[in-house]
Structure formats: structure tokens, C-alpha cells
Amino acid sequence: MEKFMDFKEYLAKISRYEQALSLIYWDLETYAPENSVNYRSEVLGELSERHYNLFVSDTIAEYLDYFSQENIFNSFCEQDKALIKVTKKEFEKIKKIPVKLVRKLAQTTTKANHAWKKAKECDNFNLFQPYLEEILVLNKEKADILGYENNRYDALLDLYEPNLKTTEISKINEYLKENLTPFLNKLLEDGEKPQDDFYKQNFDFNKQKQLSLEALKFMNFDFNSGRLDISVHPFTTKIGPRDVRITTKYSPLDLRYSLFSTIHECGHALYELNIPEAFFETPLDEGASMAIHESQSRFWENFIGRSFPFWNFFSPILKAILNSFEGLSIESLYKGVNIVERSLLRTEADEVTYNFHIMLRYEIEEALINDRITTKELPLIWNDKMKEYLGIVPPNDSLGVLQDVHWSNGSFGYFPSYMLGNLYAAQFNSKLKQDVPDYSLELEKGNATSILTWLKENIHQYGKMYEPQELIYKVTGETLNPKYFVDYITNKYTEIYNI
Amino acid sequence: MEKFMDFKEYLAKISRYEQALSLIYWDLETYAPENSVNYRSEVLGELSERHYNLFVSDTIAEYLDYFSQENIFNSFCEQDKALIKVTKKEFEKIKKIPVKLVRKLAQTTTKANHAWKKAKECDNFNLFQPYLEEILVLNKEKADILGYENNRYDALLDLYEPNLKTTEISKINEYLKENLTPFLNKLLEDGEKPQDDFYKQNFDFNKQKQLSLEALKFMNFDFNSGRLDISVHPFTTKIGPRDVRITTKYSPLDLRYSLFSTIHECGHALYELNIPEAFFETPLDEGASMAIHESQSRFWENFIGRSFPFWNFFSPILKAILNSFEGLSIESLYKGVNIVERSLLRTEADEVTYNFHIMLRYEIEEALINDRITTKELPLIWNDKMKEYLGIVPPNDSLGVLQDVHWSNGSFGYFPSYMLGNLYAAQFNSKLKQDVPDYSLELEKGNATSILTWLKENIHQYGKMYEPQELIYKVTGETLNPKYFVDYITNKYTEIYNI
Known part of the structure; x- marks a missing residue:
């Protein structure tokens, strides 16, 4: 036509x-x-x-x-x-959304972002609070304009994860809390925490880059359709068809940072690069949602990159490039990338504790948007929730309520995507294991072809054709189910921590 | 208002x-x-x-x-x-110019550029000739639409060098031929050609980069408002206000290539970076013309970069970075960057022979545009003129008529800018010497401040306010005069070649 x-x-x-x-x-x-x-x-x-x-x-x-x-x-x-x-x-x-509101949001977030940086630098929440308040007011206005049935937060959630409701997230949260809190406590009390000091050295940035390149090679990242560069915060951006660029950052303190950032971002990139040509330059030429996108990056980062079979393959490469770690076994290297800790920062959290960081943000956002709490109370509420869910209290607001950029950018409703990404990844991974039973054997040999093919056929090739809930049902035969994540975590870490 | x-x-x-x-x-x-x-x-x-x-x-x-x-x-x-x-x-x-013609030119040059690359690769002019013919037809059409008084070529010339006429270029050519041909012959017959083998080694690219960075530091290039990167052909591009990026290329065959490319491009960049803020984001925020722009790059490349005072300053830096050239005197290093040769390629030509390369291109272009010769005759005419002006004949068309990209891009009328740039540079340089008599003394110490200030005050600060002829008159008190160039060349090379 x-x-x-x-x-x-x-x-x-x-x-x-x-x-x-x-x-x-x-x-x-x-x-x-x-x-x-x-x-x-x-x-x-x-x-x-x-x-x-x-x-x-x-x-x-x-x-x-x-x-x-x-x-x-x-x-x-x-x-x-x-x-x-x-x-x-x-x-x-x-x-x-009226143009006036869009402009107002843009102006406010520019100022707010500036104020947030300053507030974080000076460890002074009060410098940021008035801007956050303004952003909150605008976000509530936006939510009311977009409309919702039961919960104002639904309207914002829908911007990132279409059709998922607040009640659903709350249910998931409860399930995770119920199952993971006792497990986390047991792990940290009775488990044997692996060593990881050897990773905390200042490795030559060129060698770190070589490691990243080896990981990208393993993942079949196509350098004719993408790049690897450096930025302050690692990110992935699709410039356009056949041009998806990722960045990483080489840390002088920890070898793991750049490696897992690279793998994570490449997970995003592979999704974008596998969307078929027929979708190019249309709204279908992107991932199904933020959370499905995150499922891809987290899948590669954690389910593959932090798996034993991968380390079986990658350890000799790592040793050769670094010309180090001679006496360390594959098991030590593997366990060293799977340390569980009660930590302050979301971005540095491990697989087990990560979702707790999200839950508290979600609960705060949802309460703010529905006027049950005020922005002024945030530092106190943050610290209370950190104590409740993670058992530690930030020594200051910079390492607490001020740690994330998202609110200063006006992104309310975004955080749950990170958690959902982990859950989707676990559910996809479970189905992948059924469909490709010997994928671990291939992984051990550094071969990711079956995995890539499965992801492409089941997820990537559809771009944005399906809504997330349709997609997960299409792929796994059921709706989003946090059980897979809990099972994966408990199995994996029971073994690593020997409990 | x-x-x-x-x-x-x-x-x-x-x-x-x-x-x-x-x-x-x-x-x-x-x-x-x-x-x-x-x-x-x-x-x-x-x-x-x-x-x-x-x-x-x-x-x-x-x-x-x-x-x-x-x-x-x-x-x-x-x-x-x-x-x-x-x-x-x-x-x-x-x-x-009708949109239809613009589009047709764009389409044709895309194809022509492709064909030119192929033709050059295969050393087969016939692969390119039909496209060149088409481009010529379109350029003649464009010239006729733009209009002219006496010579159709004037219309195209005006696109790059406003208000300069073909008759003027021809006069300049005659003057240069008359004065430089006998000088070139004498130089090559009676002069002592300096050694330059030591430059023709494969120096580590990181060291070459360090050298480029030192040259940029000397020129006060502001890395907060620009970058140095690598590309196949060095170029300068102004992205926008306070963002002028240059590129260079590190050669495994000759140390001089990257160094002088960097200096040349930085000459362009300084011009753009010194245009005042009041002109930003208007049509005045660029150089007066292609040739005036080229005068800035050539000034830095040749009048400064290939001068003795500069080498007095730069030699120790060069030796330290390369950890080489220990036994070589400043004079040897200086003379080694001032070799005169009958060479095939314009881009590699020295100061003395460079303009001859332009003259032949200009004569061919002008004759083509006025239908006095045809594209089919080009290889023969090219080789005849090479013999006449430079005393050598290209062994093949790849090293002859096919060497430059310009015609495949549809740029007729562009080449004279390169020659004019040399002449403007000499005339500016003569005035600079009058105004800042001890600039050589400063140069010897690696101080370019007086030069930069003079260029900024006399040329850069005006952006595109004045047409080239107005500008040269404003700065030097006379119109373009090739005598300054001839004087500069004969003085400099009489000394270097000891004739």
C-alpha cells in the first residue's frame, strides 16, 4: 500500500x-x-x-x-x-503532555541536575530538596494528565514498563523480601565469603581494555556496527541502524568494574543490533521496554559473565592478558566475582542485594507521588529503609539519598525497571536452559552461539512489536514470575557460600 | 532593534x-x-x-x-x-541554483567519487572519465546560472575566492612561472640538497602523537575548545562555537607527515577559534575565504614550522621525545624539512614546487570549463604540463591526473585557493615582520604569543566581515602581490641550498 x-x-x-x-x-x-x-x-x-x-x-x-x-x-x-x-x-x-509542561520539566531538571551534583559534592540534601520538590510537583501533574485508574504512580510506571501496575510491583516486592531477606541473612552469617582482594589492584588500563575486547569478542560484538569508548558512567546508545556504541570505564581500584560494565552494556547492544532491518527507522526499532532491555544486559553480566562455565573459559585469557593471578584457581576467580555484601551503593550492589536497593527507591517514589511522604523527610526515610532492608545506615546523604542521578533528571517510575530486568533475565534464563540444555558446555569452550541465537529468535528479533508481558508469555509460557529469580539466587549462592 | x-x-x-x-x-x-x-x-x-x-x-x-x-x-x-x-x-x-541541479550534483558526485576511487585503484582513467564529464557539464550549467562577465570560470572561482577573476590568476601564474622556474632549475642543478633520510623511519605512533601535541602546545591550541584525532586525510572542522577539531595521520614512512599536517590543520583551527563571540552562529563566524584560510594553515606550516627559529626551539623537544637524532645539528634537522624536489604528488610537494602543481590544475580546469579541451584528453594534457612545469612525467594516471579527490567531488574552482593561500601567507608574513620585528627571537624560545596576537588582531578577529581583497589591503596596505612569495622562496632556499 x-x-x-x-x-x-x-x-x-x-x-x-x-x-x-x-x-x-x-x-x-x-x-x-x-x-x-x-x-x-x-x-x-x-x-x-x-x-x-x-x-x-x-x-x-x-x-x-x-x-x-x-x-x-x-x-x-x-x-x-x-x-x-x-x-x-x-x-x-x-x-x-502540553509543550509548556515539557519545557518546564526540561528547564527544571537542568537546574535540578546541577543542584544535585552540588548537593552530592557538599553532602547537603537541602541544596537539592527544593528542586526535587519542584520536579515532584511536575511529575504529579504529568501523571494526572497521562491518567490512571487506581494509582497515580501507574501513569509514570507505564512510561518505562507498559501496562505493569503498582500493585503488581508491590506483590513482587513482598515475595522477594519474604524469600531473599532470610536467605541474605543466612548467607552473611553462616556462609563462607570468598576472597576478592586480588581484583582490587590498579591494573594497566590498556590491559583492562584488552580484557573488555576479549569479552566483546566472546559475545560476538560487531565492531563494524559499533564501538567501545570510555565515559564517566558506562552507557549504550544506538545512534541508528547498524551503529550501536557502548562505553566503559577503567577503574584503578577494581578490575571487575570495567569488565562487567562492558559485558553489561554489550548485552544492551546485542539486543539493538539484532533487531531486523525491516524495523529500521521506525518506532519498532528498539527494545520492548526498559526492563526487557535490562534483562538482556543483566543476563549477560550476571547469568553468563558471573557463571562458572564462563570463567572456565575466560580465566586463562585473563591470566595471559594480565600476566598475573598465576596461583589462583578458576574457582577462586569465579567466586571472586560473586561476592555478596551489605553495601551502600546501588550501582555497586551484587545480584543478591541489588533488588533491595530498588525496592526502597520504589517505595519512596510511590509514596512521594501519592503524597504520603514529603521530599523533606527523604534522608530519614532513606536511612530507615536501608537499615530495614540492607542492615546498614549510610554515613552521609551523598552515599545515601543523594547517590542516584535519576530523580534530578525527572525520572520517576524508572527504578523498578532495574529490578524487573533481573527477574525477566532469570525467567528467560530458565527457559533457555530448557531449550538449549547443553549451553553450559558450549560456554565452557567460549562459544556463545546457541545463546545468541536463542536470544535473537525469542527476544531480539521482535524489537518493540510486543509489550513486555506479551513477550515474556510468548517466550516462557507464563507471565512474569519472581520465583525464577529467587531460585536462581538461592541455588547459585548456596553453592558459592557453601551453606 | x-x-x-x-x-x-x-x-x-x-x-x-x-x-x-x-x-x-x-x-x-x-x-x-x-x-x-x-x-x-x-x-x-x-x-x-x-x-x-x-x-x-x-x-x-x-x-x-x-x-x-x-x-x-x-x-x-x-x-x-x-x-x-x-x-x-x-x-x-x-x-x-535550482534544487534540481543541487540534487543532481549530489547524486553525480557520490557516484563519481566511488568511480574515482576505483579508477585510481586500478590505474584506469576511463573508469572515471564519464563521471567527470557529467560533473563538468553540471558545473558549466552551474556557472552559467550563477553568471559572469568575461570568463565562465569566474563564476566558479567566486565560490571559493570572492571577486577574484580568472585574468588575475593567470597574471599571477605568469609571474610565478617567470620567476620560479629559473630559480627551481638553478636550485636543483647548482644547489646542495640537504639530507633527510633520518626522517624516513617508522617512528612509534605514540611518539609521533607526542610530537604533534608539543607542536599544538607551542601554537596555544586550546584542548577545551578542540580535539586532535586521526583520519585518513588530515582535516579541520568547526563543529560549532568553541569546538574546532583537527585530525592528523601518523605515517610509518616519514616522521614529517604527521607533524606538519598537525601544524597545518592547527593553523586553520586557530583562525576559527579566534573569531569573536559576537559572530557566533552567524555567517560571519568563518574565515574570509578558502584562500585566506589556507594562508593561515600554510603560514604556520611553512613560515613558522619550517623556519630556523622554530627548529632552534623544537629540535631538543624532538630529540627528547624520539630519544634519537643525537648527532644531528639543529641546522640538519631544519634543512631536512626543507627539501625541494620535482615530485608527482601535490599533497607531498614542497614550498617551491607546490604552486606549479596548482597552476597545471588551474589551467586544465579553466580550459575544461570553457570547452577548449575535453575530459578525454586529460591524461595526456596532465602529463605534458607536468613535463613542462615540473620536468617529470607520472608513470601512471593514479600518480597523475587521478591523484586528487576534488574533481570527483564536483569542486571546480577550488584549486587556486591553495596557491593563493601561499601568496597571502607570504604577504602577511612580510607585514608581520615589519610590525613585530623580533618575532624570530621569540620563536627561538618557543614563544608564539606575538605572532598569535598579530594574527588575531589583523585577520582572525574579522571572521568573514571582509572579502579577501579588502582584508589583504586593510592588513598590508596593498592588494595581493605575488612578489612577497617569490622573495621569500628565493631568499630562504638560496640559503638552504647554498647557491
């Missing part, structure tokens, strides 16, 4: 602005000289506005109205139907 | 598209993964079209009409007058 081709060409036009914007963002985080930042922001503003105007337009509205007519819609194949649905959902969501 | 502020804001909007485009070009030449190129071209196309539509618009036409009214125009300061004039000239030039 010619009209549908025109529609796709118009979507491609919109996508080209996204590609330019992505490149500018990537450049700002990697190579842009310091003094260019203010002027570059104006370029971002200009292209973003143009992008917005192309998308929230009568042109798109007309296309969508036309293609949504029942008899016409039904004539499309599944993929084209998905394209229409996904575009429509996005269009209606963005259209609802 | 509020309307004038609106006009400038509209120009800034246009500039933001240029900035995005520049970043995409830079990325394509430096870091973009191979497979992304085709999709990225579409992004370039989309943003270029938008840029074109914003510039060739009723909005701009109305602003220009309004501000050009005599009583209004006269109320502006010199700088604002220049902004109106420059914008108007650019607008009228671009408006004249």
Missing part, C-alpha cells in the same frame, strides 16, 4: 532526527571539548523541537486515524499492525 | 543545523563504524534539506529586503552591515 510506504518514510524522517540527537548525546559523553557544551545544548534543543513537531503533528494523526480504521487495520500483517499500535500509543501519550 | 535580534536568532537556528551536520561529517571521518555509513547519509540528507529550506526561505528574504533599505542599512554598525551583506550574497547565490 502506497500510503503505508509514505507513512514509513515519514517515520524514517523522524528517526533521522533521533539519530542526529543520539550522535550529539554520545559525543557530549565521550569526545566533545568542554567549552562546546552550552552551544551544543542549543543544537539539541533545536533538533528536539523539530523532532517533536514532526511527531506530534497532523500528518501523523491523519496516518494513524486512517490506518486504525477497523477494516484497514485488519488487512495488515502482524508486524505492520504492531507498528501502527506502537506509534499510536506513543503519539497519544506525547500529545497529551 | 528587535527585528535584527530576531534575524540573528533565525540565523542561529540555521547554524544549529550546520553544527549537527558538521558533527556527523566529523564522526564519519573519525569514529563511525563502517556499516553505519549508508544510514548516516540519509540523516545528512534530511538535515541538509531542512537547513536549505530554512536558509533559502521567504523569512530570510524578508529580513534581507527590510535591512537592505538604504536608510535602515546605514543605521547599522560596520559589523552588522557586514552580516547583512554576507548573508545576502550567500542567499542570492544559493537561491539562484
Whole structure:
């Protein structure tokens, strides 16, 4: 149908602005000289506005109205139907939010981000609190505009994890708390904590880079369609079709940081790189949701990168590149990347404790959005919850309530995606083990082909065609079930900690 | 005046598209993964079209009409007058050329560039000739549309060097030929050619990079407003205000290549970086012309970088970084970067022979555009002229008529800028010596401050305010005069070659 081709060409036009914007963002985080930042922001503003105007337009509205007519819609194949649905959902969501609010949010978060950095630096929550308050007010306004049935937080959650409700997250939280809290306590009281001092050295950055490159080679990362660079915080960005760039950071304190960051980001990258050409430059050319995306990065980082079979393969490579660790067994190296600790920082948390960090953030966000607590109370509430869930209290707010950038960026509703990513990953992993029973044997030989193929066929190839709940059901035959995660954690760490 | 502020804001909007485009070009030449190129071209196309539509618009036409009214125009300061004039000239030039022709040229040059690469690789001019023919036809059409008084080539020349006529270039050529040909012959027959074998080694690329960085430090290149990267062909690109990026290439065959490329490109960069903030994001925020730009890069590369005082300062640094050249005197190192040879390639030509390479290209271009010769005859004509001007004949077309990329890019009228750049540089240098008599003494100490200040005050600070001929007159009190170049060359090389 010619009209549908025109529609796709118009979507491609919109996508080209996204590609330019992505490149500018990537450049700002990697190579842009310091003094260019203010002027570059104006370029971002200009292209973003143009992008917005192309998308929230009568042109798109007309296309969508036309293609949504029942008899016409039904004539499309599944993929084209998905394209229409996904575009429509996005269009209606963005259209609802007044430009004035978008601008106000942008202005406020720019200031808030600045204030947050300062507050963190000076360990002074009060410097950030007024901005956080303003962001909260705007987010509540946004949630009310977007609409919800039972819980205002649902509206924000839906921005990151479509159709998942607050009640569902709360249920998951309870299940995890119930099952993981006693396990964590047992682990730390009765278990044998492995050694990991050997990782905490200042290894030459070139050698760390070589290690990252070896990990990427193992993962089949295609350097003709991507890059590895350095940035302050590791990230993945899809510039456009066949160009997905990841970054890492080499730490002088801990070898594990860069290696697992690289593997994590490459997990994101493989997802984007495996989306089929037919979806290029359309809204289907991305992951199903933030959480499904995170399931891919966490799968590679933890389920593969922190697995024994992988270390069986990777240990000799590691030893050769570092020209070190001679006396250490594969088991020691493996156990050393699986240390469980009551720690202060989310980004440094292990697999077992990670979700607790999310739960407390989720509970705080949800209570803020529903006016049950105030921003002024946050430091106290944060510390109470840290004590309750993790058994430690931050010595200061910089290492506590001020640690994450998200709220200063206006991202309320985002945190649960991290937790959900872990749960999805465990559920996918369980199905993968059923479908490819000997994947561990291949892994031991450094062969990831079966895994890659499975991920591609079951998840990656669909891009954004399916909503997360549809996808997990399609792949595993059931809806999201936190049991898989709990089973995985208890099995793995019972063995490692010898309890 | 509020309307004038609106006009400038509209120009800034246009500039933001240029900035995005520049970043995409830079990325394509430096870091973009191979497979992304085709999709990225579409992004370039989309943003270029938008840029074109914003510039060739009723909005701009109305602003220009309004501000050009005599009583209004006269109320502006010199700088604002220049902004109106420059914008108007650019607008009228671009408006004249039909979109159809622009597109046709873009399509043809894309194919031609591909064909040129292949032709050069296979040493087969016939593979390129049909495309060159097509480009020539389109360039003639473009020249006719742009208009001219006496010579069709004037119209193309004006695109790169405003208001300079073909007759003027021809006169300059005759003068240079008359004075430099006998000098070159004498030099090569009677002179003592210095040694330079020591430069022709495979020096570690990291050391070459360190040398480049030292040269940039000496030139006061500001890394907070720019970068140094690597590309196949060294280039300079202004991404936007306070962001000017240069590239170099480290050669395993010759140490001089990367060093002088870096200095050359930094000469371009300093020009752009010294344009005042008041011009940012307007058409005045660039150099006066291609040739004036080239005068800056050549000034630093040759008049400074290949001068004795500079080598007096730089030799110890060079020796320390390379940990080599111990027995070589400053004089040997200096003379080794000033070798004169009858060589085949323009890009590798020395100061004395360089302009001959341009003359033959200019003569060929001018004759082609005026239908006095045909593209089919080019290899023969090229070789004849090489014999006449440089005394050597290329062994094949790859090293002859196929060596430069310019024609495949559709750039007819560009080559003279390189020659003019040398001449402007000599004339500026002569004036600089008068104004700052002891600049050599400062140079010897590695201090370039007086030079930088002079260039900034006399040239850089004006951006594109003045046309090249106005500028040279303003700075030196006379119009372009090739005598300065001939004097410089004969003095310098009489001494080096001891004739």
C-alpha cells in the first residue's frame, strides 16, 4: 500500500532526527571539548523541537486515524499492525503532555541536575530538596494528565514498563523480601565469603581494555556496527541502524568494574543490533521496554559473565592478558566475582542485594507521588529503609539519598525497571536452559552461539512489536514470575557460600 | 532593534543545523563504524534539506529586503552591515541554483567519487572519465546560472575566492612561472640538497602523537575548545562555537607527515577559534575565504614550522621525545624539512614546487570549463604540463591526473585557493615582520604569543566581515602581490641550498 510506504518514510524522517540527537548525546559523553557544551545544548534543543513537531503533528494523526480504521487495520500483517499500535500509543501519550509542561520539566531538571551534583559534592540534601520538590510537583501533574485508574504512580510506571501496575510491583516486592531477606541473612552469617582482594589492584588500563575486547569478542560484538569508548558512567546508545556504541570505564581500584560494565552494556547492544532491518527507522526499532532491555544486559553480566562455565573459559585469557593471578584457581576467580555484601551503593550492589536497593527507591517514589511522604523527610526515610532492608545506615546523604542521578533528571517510575530486568533475565534464563540444555558446555569452550541465537529468535528479533508481558508469555509460557529469580539466587549462592 | 535580534536568532537556528551536520561529517571521518555509513547519509540528507529550506526561505528574504533599505542599512554598525551583506550574497547565490541541479550534483558526485576511487585503484582513467564529464557539464550549467562577465570560470572561482577573476590568476601564474622556474632549475642543478633520510623511519605512533601535541602546545591550541584525532586525510572542522577539531595521520614512512599536517590543520583551527563571540552562529563566524584560510594553515606550516627559529626551539623537544637524532645539528634537522624536489604528488610537494602543481590544475580546469579541451584528453594534457612545469612525467594516471579527490567531488574552482593561500601567507608574513620585528627571537624560545596576537588582531578577529581583497589591503596596505612569495622562496632556499 502506497500510503503505508509514505507513512514509513515519514517515520524514517523522524528517526533521522533521533539519530542526529543520539550522535550529539554520545559525543557530549565521550569526545566533545568542554567549552562546546552550552552551544551544543542549543543544537539539541533545536533538533528536539523539530523532532517533536514532526511527531506530534497532523500528518501523523491523519496516518494513524486512517490506518486504525477497523477494516484497514485488519488487512495488515502482524508486524505492520504492531507498528501502527506502537506509534499510536506513543503519539497519544506525547500529545497529551502540553509543550509548556515539557519545557518546564526540561528547564527544571537542568537546574535540578546541577543542584544535585552540588548537593552530592557538599553532602547537603537541602541544596537539592527544593528542586526535587519542584520536579515532584511536575511529575504529579504529568501523571494526572497521562491518567490512571487506581494509582497515580501507574501513569509514570507505564512510561518505562507498559501496562505493569503498582500493585503488581508491590506483590513482587513482598515475595522477594519474604524469600531473599532470610536467605541474605543466612548467607552473611553462616556462609563462607570468598576472597576478592586480588581484583582490587590498579591494573594497566590498556590491559583492562584488552580484557573488555576479549569479552566483546566472546559475545560476538560487531565492531563494524559499533564501538567501545570510555565515559564517566558506562552507557549504550544506538545512534541508528547498524551503529550501536557502548562505553566503559577503567577503574584503578577494581578490575571487575570495567569488565562487567562492558559485558553489561554489550548485552544492551546485542539486543539493538539484532533487531531486523525491516524495523529500521521506525518506532519498532528498539527494545520492548526498559526492563526487557535490562534483562538482556543483566543476563549477560550476571547469568553468563558471573557463571562458572564462563570463567572456565575466560580465566586463562585473563591470566595471559594480565600476566598475573598465576596461583589462583578458576574457582577462586569465579567466586571472586560473586561476592555478596551489605553495601551502600546501588550501582555497586551484587545480584543478591541489588533488588533491595530498588525496592526502597520504589517505595519512596510511590509514596512521594501519592503524597504520603514529603521530599523533606527523604534522608530519614532513606536511612530507615536501608537499615530495614540492607542492615546498614549510610554515613552521609551523598552515599545515601543523594547517590542516584535519576530523580534530578525527572525520572520517576524508572527504578523498578532495574529490578524487573533481573527477574525477566532469570525467567528467560530458565527457559533457555530448557531449550538449549547443553549451553553450559558450549560456554565452557567460549562459544556463545546457541545463546545468541536463542536470544535473537525469542527476544531480539521482535524489537518493540510486543509489550513486555506479551513477550515474556510468548517466550516462557507464563507471565512474569519472581520465583525464577529467587531460585536462581538461592541455588547459585548456596553453592558459592557453601551453606 | 528587535527585528535584527530576531534575524540573528533565525540565523542561529540555521547554524544549529550546520553544527549537527558538521558533527556527523566529523564522526564519519573519525569514529563511525563502517556499516553505519549508508544510514548516516540519509540523516545528512534530511538535515541538509531542512537547513536549505530554512536558509533559502521567504523569512530570510524578508529580513534581507527590510535591512537592505538604504536608510535602515546605514543605521547599522560596520559589523552588522557586514552580516547583512554576507548573508545576502550567500542567499542570492544559493537561491539562484535550482534544487534540481543541487540534487543532481549530489547524486553525480557520490557516484563519481566511488568511480574515482576505483579508477585510481586500478590505474584506469576511463573508469572515471564519464563521471567527470557529467560533473563538468553540471558545473558549466552551474556557472552559467550563477553568471559572469568575461570568463565562465569566474563564476566558479567566486565560490571559493570572492571577486577574484580568472585574468588575475593567470597574471599571477605568469609571474610565478617567470620567476620560479629559473630559480627551481638553478636550485636543483647548482644547489646542495640537504639530507633527510633520518626522517624516513617508522617512528612509534605514540611518539609521533607526542610530537604533534608539543607542536599544538607551542601554537596555544586550546584542548577545551578542540580535539586532535586521526583520519585518513588530515582535516579541520568547526563543529560549532568553541569546538574546532583537527585530525592528523601518523605515517610509518616519514616522521614529517604527521607533524606538519598537525601544524597545518592547527593553523586553520586557530583562525576559527579566534573569531569573536559576537559572530557566533552567524555567517560571519568563518574565515574570509578558502584562500585566506589556507594562508593561515600554510603560514604556520611553512613560515613558522619550517623556519630556523622554530627548529632552534623544537629540535631538543624532538630529540627528547624520539630519544634519537643525537648527532644531528639543529641546522640538519631544519634543512631536512626543507627539501625541494620535482615530485608527482601535490599533497607531498614542497614550498617551491607546490604552486606549479596548482597552476597545471588551474589551467586544465579553466580550459575544461570553457570547452577548449575535453575530459578525454586529460591524461595526456596532465602529463605534458607536468613535463613542462615540473620536468617529470607520472608513470601512471593514479600518480597523475587521478591523484586528487576534488574533481570527483564536483569542486571546480577550488584549486587556486591553495596557491593563493601561499601568496597571502607570504604577504602577511612580510607585514608581520615589519610590525613585530623580533618575532624570530621569540620563536627561538618557543614563544608564539606575538605572532598569535598579530594574527588575531589583523585577520582572525574579522571572521568573514571582509572579502579577501579588502582584508589583504586593510592588513598590508596593498592588494595581493605575488612578489612577497617569490622573495621569500628565493631568499630562504638560496640559503638552504647554498647557491
